[in-house]
Amino acid sequence: MNLSQNPNMEKYEVDEPAELLTFLLAIMPQRSRNSVKSILTRGQVFVNNEEVTKHDFKLESGYTVTIQKNKAAKAATFEKMNILYEDDSIIVIEKDTGLLSVSNEKENSHTAYKQLMSYVRKINPKNRVYVVHRLDRDTSGVMLFAKSEKVKQTLQHGWKDMVKERSYVALVEGVLTKNEDTITSWLKENKTFKMFSSEKPNDGKEAITHYKVIKSNNNLSLLSVYLETGRKNQIRVHMADIGHPVVGDKKYGSKINPIGRLGLHAIVLAFKHPVTGELLRFKSNIPKVFLKKR
Structure with a gap:
């Protein structure tokens, strides 16, 4: 019997003794055996509010089994x-x-x-x-x-239509003259696999990058960067093109690296689920080293 009221939880009462995996297969007939085993492995199943991952866990009448949806x-x-x-x-x-x-x-x-x-x-x-x-x-x-x-x-x-947001934060060298701008160019790859912007229209793949300054000091600027296209090394090339290479990016002209890593982080990815069509949005925190005062 399904007792669930929380949309993120499914709760069931056990009517007769059974092994946990057998019980789960019976209450989720639309799912494959592998899918149900995966739910167990991910720690999404709770028996009497205690997490259980053992397939052969013995259930007794009156026990409550709760399934947490979409748990990492x-x-x-x-x-x-x-x-x-x-x-x-x-x-x-x-x-x-x-x-x-x-x-x-x-x-x-x-x-x-x-x-x-x-x-x-x-x-x-x-x-x-x-x-x-x-x-x-x-x-x-x-x-x-x-x-x-x-x-x-x-x-x-369907990437272009399904992805609704793809944004980054970039720590770059220097202070930008424009607080926000759009960079457009045609990207190509040379014989050493380094990307560059061609001066000729339609010579390569069109790349469009939007940026906005979050904050800056005398030496560095932290930018919010939104990609309209997703080309190889796009942000790195475009930042170098305007004279503000990504910190730590020697390949594209960076001369300093006070953070000990590349100053580029994919902060948000939002897209329509390929099966359900549901809009999903995932955000990662800005690395703390990007935010340190210098």
Whole structure:
């Protein structure tokens, strides 16, 4: 019997003795066995208000089973990342600086992708995750993965319409003359894989970046940056173009690094859920080192 009144909680009363996994499968017939096991693994199930993850936990008549919706994983430990949200279709993470999104020729182990792949395969060896978009190794913040090829394709093909907000904070060198502005250029990649702005219209991929100054001092400015397009290294190139490279970004001309990392953080990602159509918005805190007075 469902006793739930809270929209974020589903509460059931146990009518007869049963193992927890068997009970959950019976009350959630629309979900696959793997999906139900995943809910258990993530620590979303409570028996008499105590969290339980054991599949064979013995339920007695009169016990109360509560399921908390959309709870991030507790039963997993990750290096330089954590899960903000997970359901049957997507995983949203918060990535720290220094962690690759996916592998490259030099590193193939401690990537966000590899850690998530290992995590979902603990529930079922056939499970997979799929890369939807990427953050540079030294950029921190919110990042989205899909749990099926179909969802990945839906997100990538509909990215422009489905993503409603994609914003960053950037710590850049110097004090900007304009408090807010829009930078537009055509981005190309040279033979050394470095992006640059072409002076010729339509020569490359159009890139549009909006920025607004949050605060500044004599040496640095903290900016709120909104992407209208999502090109490789877009913010880094555009900040260098206007003479204010991102702090710590030697590749694009930065000369100082008082924070010991790249001054770029993906603070907000808001998008329509690829299956339900629900608008989801995830926000990560500005790294404290960006806010220190200097």
